[in-house]
Amino acid sequence: MDILKQLELHEQNLLTIIVYRLETTLQNDCNDSWLDKQSSVVRTYQEQLSVEQNKNATIEDEQQQLRDTIQLSNEQLEKVQHTLQEALTNNEQLEYTISDLNSQNNLLETKLFETMSLVDLRNKTLIDYEQEMERIKAELIQKHKEVVDKQSHIDELEQIVIDKTGEVAQLSETLETGLVKSHHREKFAEDNATKALHDIKVLQRELRHVSKALAEREQTNATLNEQLQQLTNEFKLKQEEFQKTQKALNKQLSIKQEQLVRYDQNLHDIEIKSKYAKEECSIQEKEIVRLNNVQEEQENPEPVSFHTYYSIVIAKDFDPPSSKDEDAPRKTFRNFDDTTLSILTSPNSYGTHVEVQVDDVVFVGHTLSLENNTNLKSFAAIAKPSVILSYQEMSKRIGTAIRCEEQRANYLNEEYAKLLAVLQQYDIDAADPLNRKNEEGKAKETIEKLYVTMVQQSPLAATLKQIYTDLQASGEINIIINNWLNVSCCLPHRSIALNCPLAIDFAFKVLSNSEQYLKPYYGLLLVIDPSALLNSLPADASSTLTTLVRHLRSSYSMSRLSIETGVPLSQIYSLASHLLYWGRAKIMYPINDENIYIISPDADISKQGSLSKLYRETFQNTSNYPTLQEALAEYSDAVTFYDHLVRNDNESELQGRFQCVEWLLRHRLLTQLHYYYYLLLPNDDRNDFTNEYKLTRLPRTRTPLRRNQYSSDAVGVASKSERFSLTSENIDIRENILSINGFEYNMASSPMTNPLSYSSIHNSRSTDTLKTMTGTSHDDVFVPGSVNSSVVTGRGSRQVLHYLPHITQALPNESTEYHRRLAFAIKDAKEQQVTDFLRIIKYLDGTYHLEEIASLENMTRLQVSTIIEKFQTIVIRALHCDPNPILQI
């Protein structure tokens, strides 16, 4: 529309413009030529007008077109309006559905509220429960604390009890020692009394004997007087006879003088013979030194200082050593002539031991030089090396003594001269043609006679003979050479007991170095009567030895003896070894009520045995059993000596029993047993041979299979530990509480030895795992190291780490793995117990017995055994005798 208006306006404008122009042009045409011009202009104007009309027409067309388009758009608008209306209706429908949904929504919301309230209720109850749980937990902790308190209280009580028992033990020990002391005093007094009584009896008896003898003497005196008178009568008669015979003899004398002249003629011949004899003499003289040595073998009917092994064997039967002439070595020896002997005994160098063996005879000697004179002692023996050594020692002593005497008083030369004289006499006798005619058998007798005279003439020969007989009889000599020098020595192998189980050589070695085998807690037991021993001592014997013997009691240890006598222990040792060497004493553990005695395995218990007889003689009139066998029957079971004593409370019987035990010990019929301790961990892998065993026992083909199984075992182990870790994660909710609990439990349970006691309190799974862990150390079944080490690093590592340095200090030679296992094994015990245990742990290798440990650590037997009892699982106790060889001699 607007466009149409614009078009109309535009046409009007154009018309006005044209009109104006036309007017203007008309004005202009009014002049001379204007008309033409006007006409052209009118034509142009007309043309323009047509153009304008054309234009107007196009605009009208355009106008028309625009109207069409308007029409069109109007139509379109209508269409749009229509669609709008449709949309509106749709919209309405949607609104309806929305409202529906809204209502549904409301419903839902109400339901939601309901559920919310329910949830709230639940939550409330949950919280209640939790609170209740908290309360229960608190209660539990409270109870646990109470239990711990009670436990500690119990421990205190236990400690008190232990202390009390210790006190009681100490008291009882002091009581016992007091009792024993009083026993001893009484015993001593009684001994003295009985001795005195005995002495009185003996004196009375002697008195009676003396008076009897006196009366007899008087009687004999009277008879002698009578005889004297008879004899004087006879004498007178004889004198008369004598005078008669004298006359007859005078006659015979004249006849003899005639014979003498004839003998003078023969004298020259005899002188020649005697020269010959002198030559022989000089030969004999050369051999005299050697004969001196050998004479002891030949000088008596049972010659030869053969200490053959046989004679030792014979001596073992308590029989006097009998010499058998048919012994092979004796024969050999007798077959040697003088020349051979002189070769055999000629020394090669001085100051050394000489040992020459021919077949089965050994010459043993020691050479000493002496102013170009040699002195060689020789013995013939078949014996072991040690015996030879002791013979050598003895021969050296005798030789030295003789040399001293030679230097002091020219002893040897004198004796030499004496013997030479005897031998010369013998040679002269032998050279005598009258004697030569004697039979061969008589020659032997004369030799024997010669030796007898030699012994009579020469003290040296007598001494040598004495040495020989003493050695044969007892194995020891105690002689005085030239009434001046005392020589005493013994063959120790003869003082070794007959039923000694040791080899002679070894026993000799022990005897020679006995001081290093002695221990301060050993005691001494005299084998012979003390008074007899004191009497047998030489005059210049050490006074300490006398003191020692006087103070000796079988219940005293050597350290105690040292205190009682004031003699240093080292001196006691040397005296004891001296007594032992001489077979006068025996080393043993002091007799104590706690001792355990059994019958010694090599004891002679037969009824016909010599000891059986000896027993009956010794204990004939005492309260003891009448037979040895019955006395020994008491010791058939390994029970403490105390248990035997209990049966008799009578003092005298007790005394008798004590004597009986001493007697039995002296004769080596009893052996003492001791407790030895061996520290042994059940899970020590050094002596675990399971793997090796499996490898050796299974056939080759199956080995890989087994290995598989083995690896699966390892897997099983691993999974087990994993399970442990999983369980600990499972109880993660209460992680904090539990860890605190666990810690407390750690502290609380450490004094408890029994894992079961606390398992009832804590029922959680963690305690179960702990129980299995602690159980491993008590279990007999071997536990693989991996599990164990993981355990160590886990719980209980505190104690383990705490004890480790102590253990390392106590057992420096063991591996650290062993230390760790040990620490793990003992960690459950009380601190104090472990400290005590570690103190004595170094003794638990089976080389120390209970008494020794007690003595070394200055504790009582009870204390030691109490400490060890706590660790029964790792300390094995064994009962056997002391292997120290000195106790068996």
Place this chain on the structure above:
Amino acid sequence: MTDGSLPALYAIQYSEFDIRKGAYVYYETAKTNFSEERQFNWIRNFVCPEPNLKDKLIVLTIDNQKLLGCPVIISDGEKYRNNRNEFRFNACFIVPAQADALKYEVAVRKLATYLRTLEIDSCFLTNDILKQEYLKPALDKIVKQMNENGQQCSVKMYSSVFVNLKLLEQQTEPPAIASSDVPMFCNNIDLSDLEQMDQMTQRVIASIDGLRHVNKIAQDTDTELALVKAAMQNLVYHNVIRLVPIFSYKNRYIVTPKIQKLYTDVSLQKELVFFVVRNGAKDCATFYECFSMICAFDHGSLVKDVVNKMKANNIDEKKLVQYCVLNDYLRRVRDYRISLDESVYINTNNLHSNGTSDGNDPSKSKIKKTLRDLCDGTNDSDSLACLGYIFNSRLIPTARKSTQQSLPPLDSYITLWK
């Protein structure tokens, strides 16, 4: 007895007697204490001595060496006309002083005899060429072989003469075998050795299992008892078997100090653990179990008590006990019944007369008498059992008190455990 590093034989010294020089050393394989002039002057008289010492073993000791010789004198007026009608020589062994001279005696004597025979047959020792060519290397070889083989040698001396020498270890006489002894092998025996043994031994050796005693073996193999005993004695001598007491669950044992060695020696522990495994057991027992079981024998406990107490399933107690006894870890505590009849002490003949007068049944009284005689402390229950007397274990009389001794029962016995 070669003590560790010491050789068996230092040297052999061959010496002769020469009318001009006297005794002199012709050859020695090595220098010794006895080779020096000064020393030899002294021993000269022993090496080639007077006739009274010929063929005797002579032993001399100087410092740490020992000379063993057996002087030989061959008298022959024809052959040794220029040499005082005799020829003296001696081949001496020089050995360490610690060695046992008796061990060498046989070898020394044998060598002397060889040389003597060679000399008589072929003038081996008087012919210088032969001596030079054969004797010296032969002696060298003997010493070398002796030291290498330890105990024996076999050397070609001359032409076809071989010298075989062996040192004999001194063995103690084997003990008499009792019927109640149980033989047990010391080591694993080599079956090839078995073939060399005599028939008797082969027959018997199969029955040795560590449990059967000699009497039983004789019965099982149907052999005479004395022969079995002889075979066993032989085996003991050769160190193949050792004798242990019979195993019984009623036995008592006691630990010996030797277990200390077991405690320290791991190889012994291993041997023990492997040995004592029960047949059919899957696993071997631990040493801890074995050791605590051994230590449980305390003189008083019977084997059955120990077994009940320990309850070790993998340990065969028979094997354990016998093994420990074999190796001296345990000692059997034997029981000796002793009759308390006083008449035994006074007069055994008296007892006999009493027995016959009292006993109505002569055979019964005879048994009683003999039993009473046997129970004198020399026979333990094992030997009595082998003789046919078995005691009821419940009738063990305890030691009676002194008050009761006035009236001893007629047939009362006490038991001593030792």
